[in-house]
Amino acid sequence: MTFKFNNVFVNNTSTVTGPYEKEGPLGNKFDKSYDDLYNGEKSWEKAEVKLLEESIDILLNKSNKKKEDIDVIIAGDLLNQISASCYGSAKFKVPFLGIYSACSTSTEGILLGASLIDAGRVKNAIVSVSSHNMASEKQFRNPTEYGAPKPRTATFTTTGGASILLSNTKSKVKVESATIGKICNMDQKDPNNMGAAMAVAAADTIYTHLKDNKRDINYYDLIITGDLGVYGKEILKEYMMSEYGLELSTNYNDSGTMIYDVESQPEVLAGGSGPLCSPLVNYSYTIPLLEKGVLNRVLIVATGALFSPTFVFQKEPILSISHAVSLESVK
């Protein structure tokens, strides 16, 4: 299911991160970074709430908008009952739509916001996501104090908040189309190898998007999945070729492999993850290149692993989904 948009633009973005992202290759491109994982709060969960809230504050400030100018905030995150989004959006008192699509939440939000703007229903929509390395570890994995070693296929949840302002006010970057993903099941049961679970969802959505739009895989200057990580990225390339005969070559990258330097930051293992990973890379790196016209057409293919620890304990497979958004440089 692919939607085309005629009149939706990226007006601004904002990014707030923790220390690991600051030390990564895009470290000097974020609006704000903290040197620790608490950013002045008393718990990791409250730290995440504050990071999401701050990304909206910064976005409003950069855009010279007041909260009263915003018609809707669409937000989601990994915390149980998307608490970071709910608590982080509360002070703005703006109509709120909670969404959840794991690490593809950002593109689900953009496609919903763009649909409402294109239909003339809202003027200004903010889409926000967050994740927090330690809040995620505490919730999804073993207590970190155990010091349990992880396999190299595990990814490292990004810390911070990111927001994007969409409207019908013309800018240098247009939201051109978007594809809603389907839930995929590869019967993969290892939560330390989510790239393998998600690669098939990325492949299905890229294929569907290209087919619905009657486009060649080389139509895009950049196809940017994520957060597949080092291993998931290779699985996707092989799967795209074997399943669809399509080659992801020099126009392909994965946000999970771009947000950290896997060589100098060995703690990140196979790369970055979390709902924040894709927007952090795309808002700080991709969109500025579209604004400058260095890139003309980009397909953002955020990928999400759908599961909870309860279902992993009950031996259910890790499902996955991927929603894609096509952005174009405006001449």
Added chain:
Amino acid sequence: MTFKFNNVFVNNTSTVTGPYEKEGPLGNKFDKSYDDLYNGEKSWEKAEVKLLEESIDILLNKSNKKKEDIDVIIAGDLLNQISASCYGSAKFKVPFLGIYSACSTSTEGILLGASLIDAGRVKNAIVSVSSHNMASEKQFRNPTEYGAPKPRTATFTTTGGASILLSNTKSKVKVESATIGKICNMDQKDPNNMGAAMAVAAADTIYTHLKDNKRDINYYDLIITGDLGVYGKEILKEYMMSEYGLELSTNYNDSGTMIYDVESQPEVLAGGSGPLCSPLVNYSYTIPLLEKGVLNRVLIVATGALFSPTFVFQKEPILSISHAVSLESVK
């Protein structure tokens, strides 16, 4: 933020429940009910997955549709990472949008589905929700084996799944308009009194809806909140009068007080709750009355408490939200 719809209709609904709902006053109106809380599954979580999945199967069957006819499934539930919706929707292989708005998830889904249909983006949209009494107790409250007594203000999570098919194919019930709610904060910290936390959100949304549409409170034959329960219902009536000077009188009811018989089912305490509560009452009772023309105009005001146990332990208040959907009988 209120949206008007020109061309969106309720084509069909489906309801599957557990034993407590079957014993309640609407017990003979559901499509299917189980006599126990496992419905043949090995865990409460898997039971909830199956209830949501079955509600979609029944809906497709009643509507004489195949899964290929469905353009999008929009779903959400209370389980961490909306797992019941993800696992319960997976087999249909239909484009999927995950949403979360606690017990107002159903109306968020209907307003999003209606927006996509009215804009001509999709033809057939299914909106599904579920909840499960024991899966919720396990996740949100004390282990039930402790036998901890609860205050009378506590509500009882409904068990089952419910789905609605929306499209532009004319039927006897029209989705006329919808209002996106704002997050409200009454600084209420007791998870055993969610009606008190949510009443203000219902009031804000009802007031906004009436103002945006320039309507009197008596415009509607029925305003049906939920799941506020016995005490939350009274709080809302008092708050509407004191804050807005509006009287909720004989045209007002709450789904939390309708789904069970609080006299003969004392275990339900202040009444029903969960994302399923509002759709269970409205799909089995309200919509049939609209179809028959007994009711002409109904405002469904589902209410959600936004929190997680983690935030309650960290002494944060329980936030709330309410999304409203206006349904009209078609002559």
